[in-house]
Amino acid sequence: MKEGSLRLKIKGKDDLNQYIQRITYTEAVGELDGMTASFYVPASEAKKLSSLMEPGLPFEVDIIGEEGKVVNTREGDVVAVNHERRGAMWTVTLVGLNYLHRLRSQHVTQL
Secondary structure (H helix, E strand, O other), rough: OOOOEEEEEEEEEEEHHHHEEEEEOOOOOOOEEEEEEEEEEEHHHHHHHHHHHHOOEEEEEEEOOOHHHHEEEEEEEEEEEEEEOOHHHHHHHHEEEEEHHHHHHHOOOOO
8 A cells, every 4th residue: 555545444355445536534523533435336346345335334444654554543334325326337435433423322321
């Protein structure tokens, strides 16, 4: 991987990276950290890659620094998948949130 890039893994697999058109990872104070990745998948690869494009799957984003070394890794869950078809190309956008989003559904309270 080249310096200053991001590498996406879904379920521990990096099979989608060759199709990525854009990937962002946002870290924020007062909000959940999040990932967005958009990519094009040729129709011939759709069946093979469809198991990596489902809500609920775990993701990792490796932040690549100098000399192609991993500086940091961020993790979370894919929470939304947008599918779009344009001609022979299948456009998919994955949206992920840091694991802290799970606390929303657990109704954890502080006494």
